[in-house]
Amino acid sequence: MNNAEAFFNIKFFKYNIMLTFFAPLITYIFSFPVMLFSIARIEIGIFFFVTFVPIIAVMQKISEFPGGNNMADWMLIAMVFGWFVNVARERRGIIERSPVNAAVFLIVIYSVVNLIRGYTFMALPADINLTRLMAWKNYMILPLMYFITMNNLRDEKNIKLLIVCICLAMLAMDFNFYSTFRWIKAEHYSNDIRISGPFSFLGPNELGVFYSMYTFLLIGISYFMQDKKIKWLILFVSACNLYPILFSYSRAAYICMIAGLFLLGMIKDRKLLLLLVVLIIGYSYILPNSVVERIDSTFLGKATVIEESVTSNAIGIGGVSVDTVGRKELWDKAKIYFKDHLFIGIGFDTFRHVEGMITHSLYMKILAEQGLMGMLVFIIFIFVILRQGFILYLYAENSLYKGIGLGFFLCVSVHLVGSITGDQSLYYNLMLIYWVFMGIVAHLSSQLMVKRQS
Template structure:
């Protein structure tokens, strides 16, 4: 790690910190758990080593931290905390979303003899891990309200992304990447996930920071934004993920039309000259070719596996077939992969096949709510940095919407955890601003004073 030989040591350090953090999160501040867990998401490789180690209870570190933070929210009472802002606006939508996904899990378990008890346990574990992200939203909304603690979280996150970028660069420098050579040219920075997922991860967060950069004019913060964007763009570029490239392009077009029209000139110039500007290996990837031993071969690569175009079509046709059989509820949560051996490589089709119209509608509903939250903060923010935060989140939501057309960028903690934390802070600031406006309106106006209180008008 960072060339210092720390790869084997850091997981033990993280494991050693977990115990004190869990205790402190329960009895002192729940926010401590967030400062511990969230910055490990860009460094999920480290966290994954902890979870897979044979140390006592190591595989439950995330679960215990989440439980401790929830317990802390329930029992802690601090005089120095900001006033309560009322319940989260996502309480009911999240309850509906989680409730239906659990019902869908049961539907899948009850419908197929081919889904054995072991598979159903794996599906239950997947659902539990999936629900960690909405829980992170709720914990962040209720536990991370002081600005100082929010600043600490973003400082730690910036450092974590910097380390992740350096780690990726150190791994990638050993790969021959003058021309694109398929899987030989690709590395991933996220545990258990491939280069496409890693590209989407960096694209979404780079575009969030780009939104901050456009609105926030603070010089020191802008310098930090630039460093962040350079690192994340490098990782997204050399992930060779075409889905990440499309997400960046479409979100940049959105920014150009909504906020920065001059960006259109840059986009048009790029679209004309991209073959001359981008590295040859990236051009090969976009043009869908592999160059090996001087030979160029047309390929289609999906989810890290080289497939013919017909195979992708077959995957989608199979998924849509399941949808047509059960259009309302689908086949059941997390069933498609176990029934076919494939992933749908498109989350919208995945929701259709597994959770039907109901599940797809709930998924799109969450995106609508997220866009509305970010846009509301951008328009109503009481500080420039707060407006920037809202606009940046809108950019992240759009990037997520686009990315999920190319694969599952939604159900994994290492991909979506930070997204839910950002959303919680957006909703929190919206609630704070609404509360402050209400307080101003509620203060009664001072009675109008008689300019001459002692005077009398003679009859």
């Protein structure tokens, strides 16, 4: 090792210590004044929440400090107080009208019905029902953040600051992933080299889909971002995100990237279709060897077909745990539950407790746990938010708002693709940005329709 490499490694080690120890400590200390400031300036709480909550490794460290496990709950309470202060100060209604509101209320109401349904299914033990209730409570953080954002984050300057906060959060997560993966020998693919990076005890598939969703959210915005500094920041972060996407070795993430490039090419930039064709045809010459082997499902000279090992690695966050096992067996069991409980399913977050593992597909989970009624609610919800995002993209006069419409449409679409073989919907850390931008899109599209009607 030469002097330059030694110097770099020392500096890198210091930055890694800062991220893994001092960043959680500083975040924890500053969370208390932020809570107070959020009552008067709610956008401060929103910026803080969006910046740190998605970084699961930091949130896990914060939970080790006194009261740190409840930091997110206290921050939410402070923002709700701030919401009502804004309403009183501006003398306006509590909730702005939007078609998205009805879809979100439908999701919330049916989740309550589905939670109750779970209590009547197979008479699950009290501790499991309590765990299910905790998972539902954490899930409800998302619609609450939707309403908080929709009714309070309205200024273009604040929306730009929110985008910057998301970029900073993703850069921190990129650095966390790189600081771990850089020590792994990845000349050839094997299951052992897959890591979760900043997602701590979640899996590489969740990490890959997360990065894919929000990379396309940012890229969509970048097409219409007139502030050059923020635009270059977005493009830089999007480029950095390619590293964890590639080395997540998640085929779901790769499919998400293909779907995102195809949609963006069809809607906005046809040159991306040519890029997509080049990638599909020449990926084996362009991508790193270990990634190519993962895509080909072979390793060591394409001689052996990789068989996904059946494991039982329990992982969890916010009362939600995951066990990995063969998808076919899980989907077959989900189909059985769906056939036996066709209309309302077996209840919210019940499958994993009955079977000891999740379905590894959002759609299979909805069919098994919520039945046909739940799938209908989900379809209505997705139709409404996709429509509002696309309307905003087509008709917004403000270039930033047009970009938000495009970015959100791409984000939702990529999430739908990633949900075929995965399920991120209950993890508020992963889905927070999704629901926050849903609130922004709901507000902006509602204001747009008012202008068009006047």
